[in-house]
Amino acid sequence: MVGSVWAVIGWLALLAVGSALMWPRSSATAVREVPGVIDAIDLPARVIWVGGALLAAVVAFFNWLGRSRQKTGDTPMLAYDEPVAVAPAGHPDFAQAYPPDEVVDVDYSEHQPTLDEVELAVQGGDIPKPDLRIDADNPAPQVERAPEHPWRVPAINLLVDRTQEPSARIDNTHRAALIEKTLASFGVDSKVVQINQGPTVTQFGIEPGWEVKTRAVVEKDERGKSVLDRDGKPRQRVEEVSRTRVRVNQITALANDLALALAASTIRIEAPVPGKPVVGIEVPNHVASTVTLRSVMESPPFQRAVTRSKLALALGQGVTxxxxxxxxxxxxHLLIAGSTGSGKSVCLNSIVACILMHATPADVRFVMVDPKRVELASFGVIPHLAFSSIVTEMDKVVGTLQAVIHEMETRYKKFATLAVRNIEGYNRNPKVSEPLPYWVVIIDELADLMMAAPFEVERQICRLAQLARATGIHLIVATQRPSVDVVTGLIKANFPTRIAFAMSSQVDSRTILDMAGAERLLGKGDMLFMPTDASKPRRIQGVYVSDQEIEKLVAFWGAQRLRSTIASYDHLLDEAKEALEAEAAADPVMEQARELALEHNRISTSLLQRRLRIGYPRAARIVDQLEQEGVVGPAEGGGSREVLTRSDEEPAEEPYD
Incomplete structure (x- = not known):
């Protein structure tokens, strides 16, 4: 608006009109006094003023004329902010728009034009011209990039936006006064300083008081004689002897008495609350609130965590x-334990659903082992599965874990080639064309695996837990029987992060958490979360994911699986099977199995387990190997097999099956 003379004149006229409208009297006075001012100016000043105005007008006119010619000239001019699209030399659009005989590629590697040369070129002068020839047979090398996967993550509105159910009106002030009164009745001085109401329990922060010891002292006058009162008895005063804090053990020992006074089924005392100088008394609410997965995923802490990691998990809400x-x-790695109906399977489903909400198959792959056949069956069609199906057969579990170990060893070899330490460094390396996805191995029931093949399963799980972290392979193992024969000391040592749901006894709580407390949980998602960097567990109400939400999420990814292709790792299962068969062929107990088969008319897998003291997968492989050698016949459905070749030196014995 200020680039031309007419624009300047227009602005000045607009200023004059605006001044006349806003200040009419002052403008009229100024107009009446203008002739007097002009008459007061002498002639030389008038000439200078008029000449300067004319000179400025002439300069503005020539500038406007030069700009008009520049816009209508032969040389196109581009604005500074106008984008310029250039197709590479090897692109098909480039070859179609510009034939090879008309293309000129300017190489400024040896000569860069200066500003003076550019101005001379605009004025029509000659400048030194660089070599404009190109090599059409040898185009510039193109940088290879990994193909982009056409995956879309689901929107957050796929989950149910159900607000928390309002709990019944609780008079926490009355309950706090009742706690203080109950403790005082047992001689424990305390005060409630904090009240934190959560979805399941309300935490009362108790500050321990003082134990004051006093004594009665007879008052005496200056002469050392006792001062008498009106009745003629010596006057006494109470004197404080000592003041000590109330011990925490005095409060924790009254847990059952507090539960009786509060009419609560059970209470849990956390002494002290981490980071606070109070003792936490957790009293159950009359009505528990439901914590949805969407409410936690929309929170700022989860939004910050998901930007840093593809394996961010929304666990639930704390007591506050x-x-x-x-x-x-x-x-x-994560170890989950809980009795039947405590929320263990819902926790597994929420973990898988949370990862599926923000991770594509190019980022995360799942290996699911479900001996129950129903807990993880809903996720059988998602494209995130590393193998073609969920493992449900017990005789395939050992081969599946061995396939995961082979993938781990393969990744370590790739890391050694590029001299990187972990999967993050490998994926950031510019030499990598396709990043490696994370693997999450989920085992729903560890007790079934330990009963079938305790030695092989424990060895493979511990090997993965010790070495698989750097390769991006993580384990989530769940069990409903946390006994010492299932959760062994070697497994606990390699699973520092644990989640304990409601337990049936304090012994089970000590097995999973190394401390009591889980036996006092309420169930239905109430859990204790023990992270690696904490010395005490944290009480959490776990998130709830309904079956309808899981069905929508699985249908969303199942539709993309039909439209897109994803690489499968089933070849690892074949390699693991061949390795196990080779191991079975070289099994040191194979000869003992042959001798045992020749002593009986029929043998079974359980017979080999008892006599040779081996696990079920190993015994099953030996039976299959004996069938291939022609020693025993095929399976007949009863569990035992007929021995085809038998020694005639001694009579055969029937197995005790």
């Missing part, structure tokens, strides 16, 4: 209502 978020890459 704050969202609890964890990162599986930092755990790095």
């Amino acid at each position: 209502g704050e969202p609890i978020v964890a990162d599986l890459t930092k755990m790095p």
Whole structure:
């Protein structure tokens, strides 16, 4: 608006009109006094003023004329902010728009034009011209990039946006006064200083008081004689002897008495609350609130965590209502234990659903082992599965874990080639064309695996837990029987992060957490979360994911699986099977199995387990090997097999099956 003379004149006229409208009297006075001012100016000043105005007008006119010619000239001019699209030389659009005989590629590697040369070129002068020839047979090398996967993550509105159910009106002030009164009745001085109401329990922060010891002292006058009162008795005063804090053990020992006074089924005392100088008394609410997965995923802590890791997990809400978020890459393995109906399977479903909400198959792959056949069956059609199906057969579990171990060893070889330490460094390396995805191995029931093949399963799980973290392979193992023969000391040592749901006894709580407390949980998602960097567990109400939400999420990914292709790792299963068969062929107990088969008319897998003291997968492989050698016949459905070749030196014995 200020680039031309007419624009300047227009602005001045607009200023004059605006001044006349806003200040009419002052403008009229100024107009009446203008002739007097002009008459007062002498002639030389008038000439200078008029000449300067004319000179400025002439300069503005020539500038406007030069710009008009520049816009209508032969040389196109581009604005500074106008984008310029250039197709590479090897692109098909480039070859179609510009024939090879008309293309000129300017190489400024040896000559860069200066500003003076550019101005001379605009004025029509000659400048030194660089070599404009190109090599059409040898185009510039193109940088290879990994193909982009056409995966789309689901929107957050796929989950149910159900607000928390309002709990019944609780008079926490009355309950706090009742706690103080109950403790005082047992001689424990205390005061409630904090009240934190959560979705399941309300935490009362108790500050221990003082134990004051006093004594009665007879008052005496200056002469050392006792001072008498009106009745003629010596006057006494109470004097404080000592003041000590109330011990925490005095409060924790009254847990059952507090539960009786509060009419609560059970209470849990956390002494002290981490980071606070109070003792926490957790009293159950009359009505528990439901914590949805969407409410935790929309919280700021989860949004920050998901930007840093593809394995961010929304666990639930704490006793104060704050969202609890964890990162599986930092755990790095998770052990879950809980009795039937405590919320263990819902926790597994919520973990898988949370990862599916923000991770594509190019980022995360799952290996699911479900001996129950129904807990993880809903996720059988998602494209995130590393293998073609969920493992449900017990005789395939050992081969599946061995396939995961082979993948781990393969990744370590790739890391050694590029001299990187972990999967993050490998994926950031510019030499990598396709990043490696994370693997999450989920085992729903560890007790069934330990009963079938305790030695092989324990050895493979411990090997993965010790070495698989750097390769991006993480384990989530769940069990409903946390006994010492299932959760062995070697497994506990390699699973520092644990989640304990409601337990049936204090012994089970000590097995999973190394401390009591889980036997006092309420069930239905109430859990204790023990992270790696904490010395005490944290009480959480776990998130709830309904079957309808899981069906929508699985249908969303199942539709993309039909439209897109994803690489499968089933070849690892074949390699693991061949390795196990080779191991079975070289099994040191193979000869003993042959001798045992020749002593009986029929043998079974359980017979080999008892006589040779081996696990079920190993015994099953030996029976299959004996069938291939022609020693025993095929399976007949009863569990035992007929021995085809038998020694005639002694009579055959029937197995005790």
